[in-house]
Amino acid sequence: MKTRILIICTLVWLATAHLYAQRIGLLMDSYVVDRWYLDQKLFTERVNALGGECIVEVPHGDPDEQVRLGQKLIDSGVDALVVVASDSRKAVAIVEAAKKKKIPVISYDRLILSDDVSFYISFNNMGVGNLQAEYVLKRVPRGKYLLINGPPTDYNAVMFRNGQMEVLQPHIDAGEVEIVGDIVLNEWSEIEALMRIDELFATTTIKPDAIIAANDALATGTLQAMPSDLLGHVVVTGQDAELMAIRNIISGVQTMTVYKPIRELAHRAAEIAMDFARGKKPRKATKLKLEDMEVDAILLNPVVVDKQNYKATVVQDGHVSMSELHSNIRK
Structure with missing residues (x-):
């Protein structure tokens, strides 16, 4: 009887898991360059279209404030965290904090110099x-x-x-x-x-x-x-x-x-974040090696x-x- 109940509960969980709105944290840098408004808009729209919820924080170019806001998103229980690093080295603290909570971190357009980054998406x-x-x-x-x-x-x-x-x-x-x-x-x-x-x-x-x-x-x-x-x-x-x-x-x-092409970058990043939030590993990644580190990455082509x-x-x-x-x- 207990086995049957366990099987039924598991099937119910599997059937309804997709209904849960995954919460994706988007930690920006600043809007000093106009394009970042578009990145945020396209990323958020794509997350929403995929059934997720996007929570955005902006430190306005302050690396220390970005670390604080990263911790805030981590503590709020996001399922995945996407970071546009204000400082490639200081942002390592965000990755380390996320790792403790088993929250995947996607480095968006700017590489965070940590082996513990779950994924990096950018251009070449x-x-x-x-x-x-x-x-x-x-x-x-x-x-x-x-x-x-x-x-x-x-x-x-x-x-x-x-x-x-x-x-x-x-x-x-x-x-x-x-x-x-x-x-x-x-x-x-x-x-x-x-x-x-x-x-x-x-x-x-x-x-x-x-x-x-x-x-x-x-x-x-x-x-x-x-x-x-x-x-x-x-x-x-x-x-x-x-x-x-x-x-x-x-x-x-x-x-x-x-x-x-920002649309491709933002949409692919949103899809990767949602995959991680749902326990899936993104496909078509390559291994990027630099600065004595190796990270799964997708590098798009500039024009x-x-x-x-x-x-x-x-x-x-x-x-x-x-x-x-x-x-x-x-x-």
Whole structure:
């Protein structure tokens, strides 16, 4: 009799388990870069569509506050935790706290440097740097290059720079490319980029032929600070395919950006989080090895966008619309 009751209870549990709304914690970094609003929106919508509930916390760029909010989500009993790390090393404390409660942690777009991360989903960030450098070299095979990058506390910034230098170093060694400045910012801030570039042009006679800006926020700040006689005459890169960046590409002051399809990233991350919350292991993962650690990962492919293909990429994907692009274009 007891066996029959146990079997019946087990069958009832299996039949109703899918009705339980898994609670997914989404721990953001900040909204300094506009794209993160879209990441949050798309991720949350996908979790809801899959029958889950998404609880969002935002530390506004403060790594210590992110650790505190991570603990808050863990203590609330989320079934899985997705983290956009403010600091790749400090966020390890979140992973360690989650491990104690057996809560899986998915590192979203930015790698947390811990072997205990359950999963990492992002783009090929070395590849992003490769694409930026290769694009510039095709247009300026010989010349002066200025580099501007985000904070080293974001491991993506490290990978972007490594990818750029992997391509550039042979040309530097050959004397074809001269690095006239290498600016590293404290955060991914358009304002900080503007101030640093403004100071550079005010205090030096540097006239770069190309500026490799690691993302669009930095590119936009750079363009605002550039002397007017250089606008449109210097190759300027970016990343994220932000609306302002595409407008600047159309008007000819920014040359390219690297598009990372956010919808695919957010949806895949939501599906992975829901799989973990339901006790399933995500499929099609690869083993990523770096910084003396190994983690299951999915790395999506970034895409170069410029004036020739923006309609076939970001517009066709619905990332931006033609009506948005053609209002307030820089003249």
